[in-house]
Amino acid sequence: MEEGKKSGNRLGTTGLVVACGLAGIAAVALGLVLADALLIYAMEGSGGQPMLYVMESAEPGENVVIPLTEKDFADHPALDAVIRGDERNPSAWEWGRSDRRFIGGINVSYVESRVLQDTYGPxxxxxxxxxxxxxxxxxxxxxxxP
Incomplete structure (x- = not known):
């Protein structure tokens, strides 16, 4: 009879340890999500504004080429404004290197900046x-x- 009680206690203790461990992992994950949201909120409230800049390149070289579609422009209005819209204002082919030129820039939100960086960044x-x-x-x- 004593052995049955000890076995039940061990099982209960193990279950409690596992449950506490899972709760701790969930708390850490929730904390990281909350910290990320607060960081973006604080940056947007700081008065600075992220920018999207677009450069035109003469040739892609050996780089990956992503064809832009109407869906890309619909999903990213800032990209549309710089490449096809009112924010397009190409400079001469002398910005930094002779095979690239700056064609425009526009203010974007922190969230949109992050999405653009994740989608079209390096x-x-x-x-x-x-x-x-x-x-x-x-x-x-x-x-x-900023």
């Missing part, structure tokens, strides 16, 4: 930016935070 391993292709022209997207 590869996390090589840090090489993909080229976006639209109507035979190639573009690079860069976002900056």
């Amino acid at each position: 590869d996390r391993e090589t840090w090489v930016y993909p080229h976006l292709e639209y109507e035979g022209a190639y573009y690079l997207v860069v976002t900056t935070w």
Whole structure:
């Protein structure tokens, strides 16, 4: 009879330890999500504004090329405004290198800046930016935070 009680206590203790461990992991994950949301909220309230800059490139070279679709422009109105809209104002082919030129920039929210960076930003391993292709022209997207 004594053995049955000890076995039941061990099982109960093990279950309690596992439940506490899972609760701790959930609390840490929730804390990280909350911290990320508070960080974005604080940055948006700081008065600074992230920017989207687009450069046109003469050739993509060996970089990855992503063809832009109407869905891309619908999902990212800032990208549409710079590549096809009122914010397009190409400079001469002398911005930084002779095969690239700045074509425009626009203010974006922190959330949109992060989405643009994740979607069209550099590869996390090589840090090489993909080229976006639209109507035979190639573009690079860069976002900056204040």
